[in-house]
Amino acid sequence: MTNFFDGIAPVIYNPTSDSDLAFRHYNPDEMVMGKRMEDQLRFAVAYWHSFAWEGGDPFGGRTFERPWYPQDNMANAKLKADAAFEMFDILGQPYFCFHDADICPGGSNFAEYKRNLEEIIDYLAEKMEGSSTKLLWGTANMFTDRRFMSGAATNPDPDVFAWCAATVKSCMDATLKLGGQNYVLWGGREGYETLLNTDLVKERNQAGRFLQMVVEYKKKIGFDGLILIEPKPQEPSKHQYDYDVNTVYSFIKEFDLEGEVAMNIEQGHAILAGHSFEHELAMAAAFGILGSIDMNKNDYQSGWDTDQFPTNVPEVALAYYEILKSGGFTTGGTNFDAKLRRQSLDAEDLIAGHVGAMDVCARGLKAAAAMLEDGGLEAARDARYAGWDTDVNKAMLTSGTLESIAARVEAEDINPQPRSGRQERLENYINRFV
Template sequence: MTTFFRDIAPIAYEGPSSSNPLAFRHYNPNEMVLGKRLEDHLRFAIAYWHSFAWEGGDPFGGQTLVRPWHPQNRMETAKLKADAAFEMFDVLGQPYFCWHDADVRPEGDSFAESLRNFEEIIEYFEEKMASRKVRLLWGTANMFSHRRWMSGASTNPDPDVFAYSAATVKTCMDATHRLNGENYVLWGGREGYETLLNTDMGRELDHMGRFLNMVVDYKHKIGFKGTILVEPKPQEPSKHQYDFDAATCFGFLQKYGLENEVKLNLEQGHAILAGHSFEHEIATAAALGVFGSIDMNRNDYQSGWDTDQFPNNVPEVALSYYHILKAGGLGTGGTNFDAKLRRQSLDAEDLIAAHVGGMDICARGLKAAAAMLEDGGLEAELQARYAAWETTEAKSMLASDFDTIFADVISGKINPQPKSGRQEVLENYVNRFV
């Protein structure tokens, strides 16, 4: 055990009037919303990498966060880090957590040594989870930090790196399965290019497609019942990443016959980097039938890069959850806080307060989204706007051809007049709830 969180009591719900910075004001896990507990709607998860493995560095400066488990290069400190993590889970009471392999175990001098370290810490997790409610939302492999991944993992020009990637993902899928994880995520952090001068894009895409098919085959071989998720991101660290956004990923999945096997884990910050809103990415994935899970965070809109800050914008969050609820909810997915402290936020209390605030923002957003759905105002406007498509004439037109349609238009029978989209009215409507 550690003393890192020793002065922080388990977080309780105290209601909107509370001024306690370490209390929930809006997130009451047992509150019923649309017939389901709020905890079951939101399915919160803590990201092991940002909360425990990140040391506070940025492109212009090194470590600022000094923790009892630093340096993170020995099994003793890996277990101390796990002790602190599970103590934090006890404080926050969220139902899930997530990890990369490199977050939880020290790197060995060989693959075999790294695997021994990994298996030892997974056994340690298993022991801790046995006496707690916290579960694994998903596991994943870090195939972007070490120098071996500098030219990609499954897309690497060196077949030996492809092989190393396959072995790495196999071990992470095995560990996820062992811990009864509900999903397995692949984020291709280096699956892209820095320059087309040295890139055979067609070959790299084919290799990535083959790799993902291997992942799906192995899922079925070991009997893993969870969902395979791919996480889109347009850039950073690569100049251009192949998993650019939800639509790009869907096209990739279709080309390699995976659209019925793989869904998407969408991140707010990545949506912004792609030039989209988070609600756009969620609505796109839902419309294409591949929505799976979310990483909740935000970017600093003045910085122009992926700052991974905790969410604090209720209207943005509400509209995101509106589309999630319309799509039937998170399913096996969850709300993972892929978010980190600012590098000058040094204390254990900062880490707890960041998650408390994020969970409250998400609770406010989801409750606002649920209220809009129950009220039905947006859905009524949609039905009214597209009502003409429900007529016999419109359905007949869709089943006809250009010559038939041309005849109707040239005869003067069809002469469309524009109608207001009522955007400002709808924006005012949303503001009533948020």
């Protein structure tokens, strides 16, 4: 046990409270589209930002002081786990997520790393026995250590590829042991800076074979969860092979992994790719690969991935609209890949950040459900494309040729005029709910 969260009571739903540490909108038992709110949202705490991050940024080092610093020994790793589960209990979060590097020190070689990982996994398993919090997903950090400076599975050095394979095997074993419901691959450095020293065909083939190995091993060990890829553009590598949903989907198809791999989509990464969050979610749903999400937001003035807690209800509502429309989460959930500002030093700040984010997501979820139940947005979309419902226009797509279509245009004197997209009306419609 630690004393880091001493004096902070479990957070409860109290819509009339004036406390910073009370839920005003997140009521786990409230029914939303046939499910409890908790079961629709499936919240998870990100171990890395909440407990491993030390408050640094590209221009300055550590600002936080935590009882489990320095994070270079197993005793402090266990102290960090104690604090994590204390926070899970305070928030009532049903899930958490981790990278291997978040939960234990790496060691001087692979054997020491594996011993440390196995020891902390046993400790986490003991903690989970006394907690209602489960593991949403695990993953391996293959981007921080200097050995990954030229990539992980895409590295030109086969020894790095081998290290990555051994690491992912260990992390998949750990995820299975803890009952994790998914396994995530985030290729943070799977990309390149310049073609002058890069064989991109070779690197893509390495990445594709690596992913095939992951799927093969999943089946061998009987892991029933989803394998998820998390796309991210440009940062940290200049040209990322996992740039966005479309890019990853083409990769999945190229290496015959349809039905085997889905997506973990982050709001901040979508913005960095020049998309909206709802665009990436809608594309993944269209391809049948929407698995889970990392919920956060970027500072729109900074231009880099600031991983802040979500505060924008309209944005969140549009995201959950696409999720609910696609049928909602199965094994996936809402992981708060979000961190405090580096000036927010106190334990209460960490609780308050999650409380506010959970309330924002609850408001967004309810707004999304209300819009779907009202049906106004779908009706407007259907009306805009209604012309395609006629037999003649259906046939134009299924059996038409350029010659037959041209002949019809001349025969019927087709002379189309533009029609309003009514965007402002639809924006006003959404604002009725948020």
